[in-house]
Structures are given as structure tokens and as C-alpha cells.
Amino acid sequence: MNLLSLVLVNLGRNKRRTILTLLSVTVALFLFCTLGGVLDTLQESIKFGSETRLVTRNAISLIFPLPLTYRGRLEAVPGVKQVAVQNWFGGRDPKDERNWYAQFGVDENFYSIYANDMEIVAASPPQTPMEVPAGIVPQLQTYFAEQNACVVGQKLLEKNGWKLGQTIYVAGTIYPGNWPFTIRAVYHAKKKSFGEETMFFHWKYLEQKGMHGQGQVGVYVLDLNQPERAADIARQVDALYENSAAATRTESEQAFQAGFVSMYGNIPFVLRVIGLAVVFAILLVAANTMMMAFRERTSEIGVLKTLGFEDGTIFRIVLAEAALITVGGGVAGALLAKWALESSGFNFGGFLPPMTVYWSTVLTGIAIAAVLGAVSGLIPAVRASRLKIVDALRRVE
């Protein structure tokens, strides 16, 4: 036997209470790290953006389109290598409205601009060989040959049990109708933040069937050959349309993504407050438990002191008991949150990258659990160490 085993034996004295306290700390830290995971995922989504790309959107709001006619002038801006168009489709699965995923209408340049972010891992073979636009992988031949072809993420394909070559239907909300799409390629995200639960299809298909050839674009993605001049180029672009009916706002892809995240408003703040409130509530529970445990053992503490245990040793024993419960619960809760969130693959319907919990969040959770242990154990530990033997033993008789 040693002092640690004495601490462990004390924890086993009232197993039900110890387990319930441990579980309450586990649940609290699970919630804290889960909420932290949501914030981490929002943070992760900002990482998606590249510094070598700019996004040009309508200056009023993201929901207003830009004219297709801007494309030529954007391509002519010095420092811009190529321009892609991208439109949010916002469709739903007609069979299951809860099965929601993101769909974007994109042009051919999109695939060359994002070649470093995605990789085609499966594609329908072409009936007859044909050329694909420059800078695009040859696997997309069949995709480019069919108007209603689409490219889907690997996870989205697996999640829905789809197969290459299958025709799926999407019910349009912004662009009404039942839209058939044939899966002609599957991509794997080279970067986690790019996500694998999105569907990309021909922007022209959307423009013709959904917008009736009005020549409207959601956003332009500008690939730069002089990324160090990104700020200048953005200013130059916006200056082109300063006084037009559809003024533009150009920003780095990261800033664009961050702006997108800011649409969640004060949710990050609310999540932090909820997380801390849960931890504070558990602090009170843990402190109460430790005080109860101390009161029940007052006479035993007196006996230990009579045997020669010093005040400091008693202080450490009581504090170690509190710390073991809270750190044990904290480690379990934090790791459980990381495992549960990351293995769930949940990605807010493709709006955000798959849920992630940073190790820094896990460590913060464990550190909070340690502080919880120190704070909840401090008062009983101080009282135990200051307890006079005579007073402690008197309670027995």
C-alpha cells in the first residue's frame, strides 16, 4: 500500500457517489468539448479558403447575384489567372427532406482552380474519347459531355448508397422543379476542410433550366497568379463596378468564408457561455460531493493525524481525490467528444467541413477539469489539513 492506493481506496468508499460524480464531470466536459467542437469546425471552415484566390460577390449581400457579363472584365484584371463561376443551388432530397447536402452549379474553370483541393477517384468512362478543357483531369470527359452530369463527394455517395452512373433527383427550392442529375464522377477531398459531402454540377444547366438564360452568377472565384497583390487586385475589381447597379465586394476566399461563418451571428459566444455555465454547475456539484466526503471522514482524518500524518500530506490526499475524479471525468468526456463528433462525420449538410474537435480544445477541457478538481477539492483539503485532532476525534464519541 502507498499514499496513492490510499487515495484510490478512499474513492472506492462510496462507489455510487464517486461514479455519479465522475459521470457528471464526464457529461459536462463532453458538452463543453462538443460545443468547442462546433467552434473548431467553424474555425476549420475558415481554413478552407486559399490566399491565392479571391471571391467576388454582390456588395449588398451574398444572396443577390452578379451579371455574367462581369466575367470578361474580371479575367482582364492584371494578376488574375482565371475566373470560375459558382452558384448556390439549395435543393433538397425529394424523398427525405432531412437528408440535406450542399449543391453548387460550377463552370469548367472551377475544376482546374480547385485541382489541389479535390481529386477525382472514380468516373464514368466516355462512350467516345473527347477533349476536356485545359487544366482539367481527363476522367471528367463523360461529365463534360452530359448537361445534367454531376460530381459528388465520396462520403456523400457512400452515405446515400449511390452508385456511379446513377440518376438522382434534387427538388429545387430557389430554382423550383425536380432536377435529375447523373453521377459521372466522385471526388475525394485532399484537404479535410474542403469536405466530401457536396455535389457539383454544370452551371450552364442551372443557368438555362433554372434561370432561363438570364445570365446571373452567384459568385466569381478569381484564381491569382500574383497572390501577393491580392489586396490590390480586390480593390481594382471593386473599383470597376463601384457605380454600377450591381456593385461588387471582393475579398480573399478566407475572408469570404469567415464572413459566411459570421452569418451565424453570436452563436459562438452563446456556445461558449453555455459551455462555461455547464462547467460551473458541475463545479458546484463536485465541490458539494467533496465536502460531503470530507465531513463523513472527519474522525478518520483525525486518526491519520494522530498516527503522524502531517497537515500537508492530508491536504494532498484530499486534493488528489478531487483531482482524480474531475480529471478522470474530464479526460473521458473530452476524448469521448472528440471521438463521437469526428466519427459522426456530421457536416451541417455540407455547409461546413466535417465536425472536428481540435486537440487544443480537448486539452483545454482536461485543463478545465483539473482546475475544477483543484477548486472543488480546495476547501475540503484546507479544512482537513487545518482540522485539530482533538476536534476530529471528539466527533466519534
Added chain:
Amino acid sequence: MAAVKVVDVRKIYRRDSQEIPVLDGLSLEVASGDFVGLMGPSGSGKTTLLNLIGGVDQPTSGQLIVGDTDISKLHGRALAKWRSRNIGFIFQLYNLIPVLTALQNVELPLLLVRMSGKERKERAMKALELVGLGDRLSHYPRQLSGGQEQRVAIARALVSDPEVLLADEPTGDLDKKSAAEILSLLEQLNKQFGKTIIMVTHDPHAAERAHRVLNLDKGVLSN
């Protein structure tokens, strides 16, 4: 040579603004290897005197010399360390730790001494064998009778081989037979191992086992 020397010791407890004198200039000498019975009515100061001799409480004034140490000058860590090496306590209600086995309870005082786990275990086993509980090592206090619990408590008091054993009504919670066994064990420790024993008791039969009996009344020794 005196194992315990109490010189003009006063102990006054303070409750709010009220002063309650418990020991009033008490002096006492207990020779090494003596077995002293301490009797007296409730509230006479017997336990207080035992606590002072054991370094569990501090006198208001006076001198307490145990062995060759003036413990009235020791405080905090030094006093705790001294207690762990020089005094063995035996309580009326045994005061064993209920979640520890008999062996672990006896090992407790040795956790404060630099000693290997193996050696600690061996010494604790020997102490339990000495009190006749060599076959109850892994029993928890709730699995033992009152007499057996008190034997474990005696083994715990003995294990660090202190010079002085202080017993506060060690038979107060036992039936006649168990009480007689415990008293015989104390006698054996006194005779065979030369332990100095000071035993507080209300029981005249128990007091008969002591070499001499002191009566304490209102904080003063009366015989």
C-alpha cells in the same frame, strides 16, 4: 528513568469568552516500562492528559517530556513526525479505516517511514501475528468482532515500535471476555516488550491489571 514526565501542566479550553480549566497544574512521572491506569469521573481530564502526553494537543502552560523530548516545544510537522515514531494510540472505538483491510490498517503508520513496500508488509504481518490475528490479514473491520478490531488497532499502535502506548478506554466497547483478552495482550506487551503503557479506564477490573492506578478529579491527581 522516566518515560513520561508531566510538570505543572495546565490546560484551559476556551469556549467563546468562557474559560474552562481542565488540568490544573498537574505533575506526573511515569517510569519506563511502567503500566499506569488512569481513572476518574467523566470530565476529569483523563483523555485531555492522554492527548497532551501523546502530542495530540498542546498544554496551556507547563512542560511535557516524553523520552528525552520536551514535546511542549514541538509544533506542526515536527510534532507529527515525533508522534509517528514515539507514540502508539489505542482508542475506545478502535478507529480503524473501514475501507482498508486489517493488514492495510496496520501498514498505515509505516507509510510515513522510508521503507520498502515488502518490508512494510512484513512488519505489519508480524504485528498482526503478535496480536493473534495472523489469519485475518485480508479481513475488513466490518468482518471482525469488536475484540478483533481492537487487536488490529493494537497492532497498528505497535507496528512502528513506539516506546509509549496510550490507550483511551481500550475495553470500553467490549464484552467481558474480549476485554479480558485485550487487557492480557496489553500486559504481555508491557512485560514481554517493555512498552510503557498509560491506560485511561472507567473499569476497576481493567485498572487492576495496571502496576499502579492514578485518580484524576477536576484536573488534579488525587492519590
